[in-house]
Amino acid sequence: MDFAYTEEQRMLADSLRRLVQDEWGFATRRARATQVAMDARAWAQLAELGVLGLNISAEYGGFGEPPASLLPVHLELGRGLVSEPVIPSAVMSAALLVACADVAVRQRWLPALATGQVIMTVAYQEPGRRYETDPSLCRLTSAGDTGLQLSGTKHLVWHGAAAHAWLVSVRDADNEPVLLRVPADSKRVTVVDTPTLDRARCARLDFDRTPLASDAIVARGERARDGLAMALQWGVAALCAHAAGAMERLLEITIDYLKTRRQFGQPLAAFQVLQHRLADMLVAKEMGLSMAYVAAAALSEPDEGRRSRMLASAKLEAARAGRFVAQSAVQLHGGMGMTDELEVGDYFKRLTMVDQLLGDSAEQLAVLETLAALE
Template sequence: MDFNYSEEQQMLADSLRRFIDTEYTFDKRRKTARGGGGMDRAAWAQLADMGVLGLTVPAEYGGFGESAASQLVVQRELGRGLVLEPVTPSAVMAAAVLNAHGSNAQKAHWLPAIATGQRVVTLAYLEPTTRYRLETARASAERKGDGYIINGNKSLAWHGEAADAFLLTARIAGTNELALFLVPRDAAGLTVRGYPTMDGLRAADLVLQNVAVDTTAVVGDAADGLTALLHGIDHGIAALCAEAAGAMEKLIEITAEYLRTRQQFGKPLAAFQALQHRMADMLVQKELALSMAYVAAQALDESDPAQRRRMLSAAKVTVAKAGRLVGQQAVQLHGGMGMTDELEVGDYFKRLTMVDVLLGDSDYHLQRYGEAMAA
């Protein structure tokens, strides 16, 4: 995989950076985050116009059919701006699942809508008792006539409050099959309760009470739901790693500027060698995270499942560790101001902290790495 930016990728990165610097200002982001909606529909439409939402959607469904390398370019820039909108859960994860496992009818109906920003689709697979063990889902789907009746609870659906449909898991009653269903937000019996997360984003809990869907709601074969779900999560991990690398990059720039302007004992803080060493440590960790984001993107093209899991889990653990160090150092180097809500640094710190727990924490991925090595 070639990670040198092509001319088109560089133009896209430049366009996104200009958009974030001039229109997606930090004050505007905070207003959106605290407004309770979780996303700015005008910004969402602009991202669609720039091709961000349809980047990896095949051309026959209104997208651009770009590779994981182009997705890394986009997510890195989105991370620099801490973009709130549900690009990763909808345009990356849901689009990947539908493109690889959806029926022709599901692709034709949902992929163009995702690419144009008309619809938001997110995954709902976590439950209060499952932690990250996806195969232990307790939500059930009972066959009835030409469809299914789904009952159960889902928690922490990423951007679930803004979603128009959910890709959710349920176990087929009487079997060990874990199926993936595409359930519209307005389905009778589905209740969605949204709430803010620590990093300013939004999540939602779902309650499904006798939700009736027909067989066309099943994504792929009923027995392949876990495979389809993991495909989307793998793409999400790669996107999240690139986003975190971009956030670290911007946070280091903010911290360096603060050290150049803040005076102590008649000279800028940047002149003190001890602080220079700490900045150097942050830069090393950022470069390591960016390198592992490349590894995660390359893993998506890996045909061996065990090798793909090893690469993605290694990237996730390394990026989470780097993000934690960069975020903590940035707060400390800002001194007492770093603990206030007045500066941007706190927002970046919270986002980088959440990178660890999203899509599997470090403990989970270390165990998954070990299992993949054993396999």
């Protein structure tokens, strides 16, 4: 795969960087983090720039860009710590619908995702089951000739309270996996919205015999499993690029601080031991960036085993490199690095959360171990 930016990708990255600098500065980002409701203006700006419809085909109102286009976009979003639900909605939900929904469902919902009129997120995690993707606690039953009922709980739903609809993994009466589109305004649903460590948000969804129409079913059986797997794979690739962008910007902030802060009559950047630590941070950042390229390339890999191995390896390195760069940045800022007045702490929290999202390091190691055993 050729990762050299096309002219269109370069223009998009430049435009997005200017937008992020103008609209996601330190003060604005902090103010948005205290708001329960999502900023509609910021979301509309991302949609206008084409970010939300980037990988949705032109047939469904998007731009039909290849997986490699995730890199320039999510690198820039990561640099600005943009917390809007771009990955859950425009990346993961769109990938799920493309992978397993029928044409009618695609025609109805993909254009709405591309324009930002509708926000969706994937609800797959259940209490006590960590990152298990096969549903168990959420059950779908029949309710008359044309209706359905959903009962159970999903938690840690990324931007669940901001979504207009959730793509929920469940099991039906025959114990078959099913993917549902559940409108957020459905009856008998309790949504508990919670801020996360990195100033984003997640939600717990409790369904108590929630009534649904029969057309709520998106996919069944293997199609449902494949659709959820594809959503998570696209989400991991975008998250790796986001982490690489955050590391890049945090390294720049740290270098500027060491050049400005003086001790013993000279800038801290003049001390060799600190130069060595910066060099280690640069190597870690480059490793994270390289593996973000690997993750994007994996989305075009036809072999399922190889694709899973590439993505698990990329996620592992994104978490490791992000953790090292974030912790080093805090240390190099000294006591100031522990205060809430500097944005270095915001980057530390986001890069710490990268490991927890979409499967932590232990989960990725388990994937690699399983794949190795199958060889």
